Amino acid sequence: MVSKLALALLLALPVVGCGHAPRFPLREPLLRDDDQKPIETAPEEYYSPFAWDGANQMVFRPIARFFAVDPAGPPTNVNAFDEVPDSSWFENRLGARAFSSTEVARGGCDDKILNPSMPDGSWLIDKGKDNGANPGFRVNIPGLGKFMLKTDPETEPDRATGATAIASRIYHAVGYHAPCDSVVYFRPALLKLEPGLTVTTNQGVTTAFDQAALERVLARASRRAGLVRMVASSWLPGRPLGPFRYEGVRDDDPNDVIPHEDRRELRGGRLVAAWLNHFDSREQNSMDVFVALDPKRKHGPGFVRHYMLDFGDSFGSVWSDDGISRRLGHASVLDFGYLATDFVTLGAIERPWERARRTGGVFNYFSARDFDPEAWRGEYPNPAFVRMTEQDGAWMTRILARFDDRRVAAAVAVGQYDPASERYLTETLISRRNAILRRYLGRLSPLSEVSVDRAGVCAVDLARAARIIPNEALSFRAYLYRGTKLEPGLKPRFRAARGPRVCLDLKHAVLAGAPPDDSPERYLVVDVTNGYAQGPLRLHLYDLGTARGFRLAGIERPEGLVRP
Numbered sequence: 001m002v003s004k005l006a007l008a009l010l011l012a013l014p015v016v017g018c019g020h021a022p023r024f025p026l027r028e029p030l031l032r033d034d035d036q037k038p039i040e041t042a043p044e045e046y047y048s049p050f051a052w053d054g055a056n057q058m059v060f061r062p063i064a065r066f067f068a069v070d071p072a073g074p075p076t077n078v079n080a081f082d083e084v085p086d087s088s089w090f091e092n093r094l095g096a097r098a099f100s101s102t103e104v105a106r107g108g109c110d111d112k113i114l115n116p117s118m119p120d121g122s123w124l125i126d127k128g129k130d131n132g133a134n135p136g137f138r139v140n141i142p143g144l145g146k147f148m149l150k151t152d153p154e155t156e157p158d159r160a161t162g163a164t165a166i167a168s169r170i171y172h173a174v175g176y177h178a179p180c181d182s183v184v185y186f187r188p189a190l191l192k193l194e195p196g197l198t199v200t201t202n203q204g205v206t207t208a209f210d211q212a213a214l215e216r217v218l219a220r221a222s223r224r225a226g227l228v229r230m231v232a233s234s235w236l237p238g239r240p241l242g243p244f245r246y247e248g249v250r251d252d253d254p255n256d257v258i259p260h261e262d263r264r265e266l267r268g269g270r271l272v273a274a275w276l277n278h279f280d281s282r283e284q285n286s287m288d289v290f291v292a293l294d295p296k297r298k299h300g301p302g303f304v305r306h307y308m309l310d311f312g313d314s315f316g317s318v319w320s321d322d323g324i325s326r327r328l329g330h331a332s333v334l335d336f337g338y339l340a341t342d343f344v345t346l347g348a349i350e351r352p353w354e355r356a357r358r359t360g361g362v363f364n365y366f367s368a369r370d371f372d373p374e375a376w377r378g379e380y381p382n383p384a385f386v387r388m389t390e391q392d393g394a395w396m397t398r399i400l401a402r403f404d405d406r407r408v409a410a411a412v413a414v415g416q417y418d419p420a421s422e423r424y425l426t427e428t429l430i431s432r433r434n435a436i437l438r439r440y441l442g443r444l445s446p447l448s449e450v451s452v453d454r455a456g457v458c459a460v461d462l463a464r465a466a467r468i469i470p471n472e473a474l475s476f477r478a479y480l481y482r483g484t485k486l487e488p489g490l491k492p493r494f495r496a497a498r499g500p501r502v503c504l505d506l507k508h509a510v511l512a513g514a515p516p517d518d519s520p521e522r523y524l525v526v527d528v529t530n531g532y533a534q535g536p537l538r539l540h541l542y543d544l545g546t547a548r549g550f551r552l553a554g555i556e557r558p559e560g561l562v563r564p
Contacts, residue, residue: 023564024540024554026518029080033087035255038301042290043252046242048283075264075392080554081450082395088255088305090175090265094407095399099173101410107169109180112144114232116186123190128199128209134160134312135217136230137209139191146235149184150312157222159362160312161231162415166425167276167311168233169411174272174399175265177307180234183416185227188218236307238289239298244306245283247383253304266384268396269308271440273385274376275400275432277329277366280313281378281385315425316359316366326353326365332380362421368431373439390443394557397440398448401462405430437468444557447502447528447537454549456495457539458503461530465500475531478504479561482543484520486564492526502528508546517544517551525564535559 079085086092093099114123118141127138129148136150152160161183168181197209207213222229244250247261260266273281287309292302318325324333330353331338341349352370359367378385405426412426446463463469476497480489495503506526515521522543527536540554 022518022520022523022540022542022553024080026542026551026553029083029554030085031079033077033085035088035257036303036305037255038293038303039254041300042239042292042298042302043241043250043288043304045240046245046250046288048243048245073262074389075267076262077258078264078395081552082391082555082557084175084264084395088303089177089263091177093175094173094402095175099402099407101406104169104173104407105410105414107172107180107414108178109182109234112234113180113182114141114144114147114184114186116184116190116227118190120187120189121192123186123192125191125193125197125214128197128213130200135220137214137217138235147232148235149230149232151217151221151230154220156318156362156364158229158417158421159315159364160317161222161229162362162417163276163314163317164231164233164310164312166411166415167278167314168309169414170276170403171272171308171311173403173407173411174396176269177305179236179307179309181311182232182414183229184232185224185229187226188228231312233309236287236289236309238291238302238305241288241290241304243283243286244288245383246385250288250304255303261383261387263384264392264395267388267392270376270382270385270388271373271393271396271400271436273378274329274371274373275429275436276311276314277316277376278311278314279317279328279378280310281308281382282380285310316362316364318364326356328365328379329376330370332377334380335377359424361424362417363425363428366428368428368435371432371435373432373436390440390559391557393440394444394446397436398446398462400433401437401441401446401466403433404466408433434466434468437463437466441466441468442532443534444559445528445530445533445535445537447530450537450539450552450555452541452550452552454546456492456503456505457526457541457550457552458496458501459528459537461500461502463500463530463532469530469532471499472531476502477529477531479527479536480506480524481526481564482509482524484523486523486525488563489524499530502530504528506541506543506550509543511543517542527561527564529561534561536561538564 077084084090123139123141125137126140129136129150134150134153136148138146138148140146152158164181165183168178171178193211193214198206199209200206218228245260246266247259249259250256269281287307288304289307290302291305292298292300317328330351355370356365358364408429409426412422412429417425441463446461447459448462449460451458464471476494478492480492481487482489492504492506495505511521524541524543526539526541529536535558538556538558539552542551542553544551
């Protein structure tokens with residue numbers, strides 16, 4: 001039985017049939033997924049073994065799928081406008097509306113933030129941090145809620161805490177659900193330890209989290225003016241269900257009907273991870289929570305929301321092995337592709353990690369040098385990332401193009417680094433962003449923000465807006481096809497083409513007999529090229545006459561300029 005969501009998405013896709021029926025029906029695009037319908041019972045908690053997922057993705061899954069014929073097809077949650085609807089996975093923010101630098105800096109935070117000026121003993125530690133690279137603990141503060149506090153690695157003061165705060169803002173602005181992570185400086189006297197706590201390591205060893213253990217955590221933290229520096233992550237609302245997987249669906253969640261590896265927001269997330277070198281973007285660094293409609297009934301009814309979290313590896317994390325540290329972002333820990341090439345060539349090819357040099361500051365090997373967004377790889381293969389298509393990458397890049405220099409600087413400022421480090425990180429992120437824009441705004445059309453009026457259509461060339469291509473007014477071209485046979489018509493006249501905003505006027509057809517609004521006679525297709533990208537922006541419209549104007553029904557971005 002086809003779910004309502006699947007049916008709605010199928011209806012949003014181009015209609016392929018005999019003759020010359022309109023490819024897109026005359027209806028509003030699907031803007032919100034209905035995957036937050038209440039379910040009666042919360043799904044079971046999922047535990048993701050730390051070592052097993054890495055072994056599975058690096059070894060067992062590739063072997064199991066070696067003979068499978070399963071190329072990455074188009075994602076299955078894209079609407080008629082070539083966008084991803086809002087859902088329990090993703091909320092269109094930066095790519096859909098005016099999103100200020102202040103909103104970027106705020107991220108997912110509300111007015112409930114930690115106050116380091118509270119009286120001694122007001123931060124009750126009620127839970128230790130079980131696993132992960134950076135130690136920490138949870139504090140429970142009446143009136144504010146729960147916060148997980150984590151330190152920096154001893155050998156990397158300030159980097160991870162700032163990276164967590166910055167990356168969470170970037171992921172939130174892009175559209176993902178991310179926690180409120182903020183750098184906090186505080187005096188240790190604020191802490192009060194609840195007795196009887198324990199923690200469990202990645203290896204499954206359980207030990208007491210007592211005063212001695214707390215002192216060891218605080219001793220590892222970096223300090224400024226006698227205050228301890230940590231990052232505080234607000235506790236997610238709802239009942240934790242463990243991480244989500246980057247493939248398949250949850251069998252116990254009726255709303256989860258799209259295979260995760262075929263969700264565009266998860267596929268396109270590869271470019272966000274590449275931008276930040278968030279190489280640790282795996283299932284353990286995610287979280288599903290069950291949001292009950294009634295907070296007093298935690299087990300249901302409610303729905304599942306999906307979060308990204310734990311971004312502390314971003315911006316130059318290093319491991320104890322320098323050889324691996326150099327490779328992070330360039331190759332997986334166990335990378336059969338590079339191993340096979342090196343075996344054949346006897347290691348004669350110079351790899352980018354062999355040219356890596358430390359920055360001399362907080363960020364170790366994180367730089368824009370040798371950054372290739374297409375070649376970027378995480379710690380180990382991510383099932384959704386490896387299925388990212390050109391269309392998925394272009395969609396995410398259209399969002400990242402709105403992350404202008406001011407917004408980048410606003411995000412970096414929340415990391416509370418020293419001025420030199422803040423300047424370096426801002427400049428490096430801008431350079432890496434531009435590398436992504438140059439690669440993924442040059443093949444499929446970067447024209448976006450389409451608007452339609454009675455006279456014609458307008459769009460914004462994001463490649464020109466981001467200044468990665470020359471702003472040449474004469475390079476725009478437009479082509480029109482109309483009617484039941486989509487015959488070529490007179491080329492539209494450009495109303496404005498100075499870029500980055502381009503507008504063109506369309507003539508209304510004279511139709512006999514007042515055909516229905518959704519008649520193929522009213523259908524027209526307009527292709528607009530920007531003189532740079534290989535393919536056009538293809539707009540599917542209905543001509544409703546001079547009084548009502550044109551109605552946009554669908555958007556495509558073909559890989560080449562071919563007749564529809």
